[in-house]
Amino acid sequence: MEHDPQLLLNPIQVPHAQEPDRTSTGPRLPVAFLPAGQHTLRWFCDAQGKLLRFLHIHEGRHMPWGKRCRTLCPDVYRQLAPSGAYPPACEICALAEQRLDQSIRCETRVMLYGKLYYTTNTSRYWQANQAYLVITPPEIHAGLAQFLTRGGDAQREPFAAMMNPRRPGPALVMQVQKYPKASVTLASFTAATFPPLTLGAWYRPLRECWLASFSQSDYVAVLETIKAEQPQLS
């Protein structure tokens, strides 16, 4: 089955309204936050042919054990998935405004499947030859669209091959900058073609992966880390 790359860039805004299998213990890919640096990544579609999913999230403060919790913003998802149960208004959005604190406001992120082949920024959480659920800045959406437009028809065929994990395909060389402003620059396809990917039970629709739907407990956990912190008085 061939996919139209341009079509696949259309964001999937509507998440699952119910709680699908948030608590299931099935195999999962590690979730990785795209770090700064140069990376060679093969982006690929989920089993429904979707390349990316938008997320509208709040980040909590670091927990004592080093982890950071995240929640979907109820104000956004009340619009996108009205059948879910939400608090009457997002208290985190309200606190962000009250405290004039950018770091807790609702941020847009994009989630994609990606297999990493090379990186200048290896860490425990970001290693070559590993597939990830990659969380990226929203700039990647425009970056991918621009890359396709710029390359014209010549770019569409390798792009379609890259996105289909069941076929051999190239990867994309990209440059990611975090500061002072997030940017994702897609440079070129690799000259090398990589073999089809080994897909496991983790290979699920993106809308069922990580923060699949609004969860009251995630929300409360994030809110509490923020409330626990003394607002800075200026």
Ligand SMILES: [Zn+2]
């Ligand atoms: Zn919010």
